[in-house]
Amino acid sequence: METPPVLTTLHTRLNSALGGAARAWLDQALDEAAAHPGTHGPLPVWELRIAEAGRRCGPEHAEAARVLLLHAARADAPTLARVYRHGTADERRAVLGALPHLVDGPEALPVVEDALRTNDTRLVAAAVGPYAARHLDAHNWRHAVLKCLFTGVPVDSVADLPRRARADTELARMLGGYADERRAADRPVPRDLYRVLALTGHPATPTGADAPDDPTAPGSTGGTSGTDGTHGPDGKES
Numbered sequence: 001m002e003t004p005p006v007l008t009t010l011h012t013r014l015n016s017a018l019g020g021a022a023r024a025w026l027d028q029a030l031d032e033a034a035a036h037p038g039t040h041g042p043l044p045v046w047e048l049r050i051a052e053a054g055r056r057c058g059p060e061h062a063e064a065a066r067v068l069l070l071h072a073a074r075a076d077a078p079t080l081a082r083v084y085r086h087g088t089a090d091e092r093r094a095v096l097g098a099l100p101h102l103v104d105g106p107e108a109l110p111v112v113e114d115a116l117r118t119n120d121t122r123l124v125a126a127a128v129g130p131y132a133a134r135h136l137d138a139h140n141w142r143h144a145v146l147k148c149l150f151t152g153v154p155v156d157s158v159a160d161l162p163r164r165a166r167a168d169t170e171l172a173r174m175l176g177g178y179a180d181e182r183r184a185a186d187r188p189v190p191r192d193l194y195r196v197l198a199l200t201g202h203p204a205t206p207t208g209a210d211a212p213d214d215p216t217a218p219g220s221t222g223g224t225s226g227t228d229g230t231h232g233p234d235g236k237e238s
Contacts (some may be wrong), residue, residue: 003071004101005070006101007067007071010064011068012066012067013024013064014057014064014065014068014206017061017094018057018058018061020108020195022057022058022061024055025052025056025057026056026057026065026068029046029049029052029056029065029069030069030072032045032046032049033045033046033049033069033073034072034073036141037072037073039140044073044115046069046072046073047083047129049069049218050066050069050070050087050091050094051091052084053065053066053069054090058074059063060091061086062090062094063090063093063094063097066090066091066094066098067094067097067098067101068100070094070095070102071098071101071102074102074205075098075102075226076102076103077103077108080095080098080099080103080108080111081100081110081111082109083095084096084111084114084169089123092115092123093122093123093126094128095111096111096112096115096123096126096129096131097126097129099111099112099129099131100129100130100131100134103131105135106135108131108135109135109136112127112131112132112135112136113140115127116140116143116144116147119151120135121151121152121153124146124148124151124153124157125145125153125157127156128144128145128148128153128157128158128159129157129159130159130160130222131156132144132159133159133160133161133164134160141164141171142168142171142174144158145158145161145165145196146174146175146178147174149175149178149190149192149193149196152190154192155192155195155209157197161196162199162206163200165196165199165200166199166200166201167200167201168200169200169202171196172200172201172202175193175196175197175200176197176202178193179193214223
C-alpha cells in the first residue's frame with residue numbers, strides 16, 4: 001500500500017519530535033505491522049502496539065503514531081471497527097483519523113456515526129474529518145454540523161465545509177430553527193452558526209442582536225456554544 005504524502009509528512013514530523021528510544025520503538029512497531037498486518041494469535045501484535053503508543057511516544061504524539069500503525073497494518077473497515085469498538089477514546093480518535101487513508105467507500109460510516117452520538121468533543125471533531133465529508137449523506141452531514149454547534153466543537157473541524165454547505169437551503173433552515181430555539185430560551189446563539197449560515201448563501205435567515213457584524217471573519221471562530229445542559233448523553237436536545 002502506497003503511503004499518502006500527508007502520512008509521509010506526519011511520519012517525518014513525528015520522528016523529529018520523538019526521542020531516540022521512542023523513534024526506535026515506532027520503527028520496530030511499524031515494521032511489525034507491515035510484516036504481519038493480519039490476525040496472528042488472539043490479537044495482532046500491531047494492535048498491542050496501538051495500546052502501547054501513549055506510553056512509548058507520549059500522549060501528545062500517540063495519535064499520530066497510532067494512525068501510522070493502522071496504515072502500516074493495512075487495516076480494513078471491519079478491523080478498524082474492531083479497534084474502535086475495543087479502544088479507549090484516544091485510540092478511537094486515531095481510528096477516525098486513519099479512515100480517509102484506509103477506506104475508499106462508505107463501509108466505515110458506522111464508526112463515524114457512533115462517534116457523532118457521543119458528547120466527547122474531541123471524538124466529534126475527529127468524526128467530521130475528510131472521511132465524513134466524503135461519505136456522509138446530506139441528512140446525516142447536516143446533523144453532524146448541528147452536533148458541532150450543540151457541543152461547542154469549532155466548525156473549522158468540519159472538513160470541506162464551504163463546499164458541502166454551499167446553497168444548502170435545508171441546512172440554512174435547520175440553523176435558523178436552532179438559532180430561534182436558543183433565543184427563545186434566552187441563550188446566546190453560537191457565532192459559528194452565523195459562519196455556516198453565510199456559507200449556505202442565506203446569511204439573513206436568523207436575525208438578532210447577538211449576530212456578529214462579520215460572521216465569516218477569523219475573529220468569529222471562538223464560538224459560544226459550549227455544552228450547557230440542554231442536550232442529553234446521546235447529543236439530542238432534552
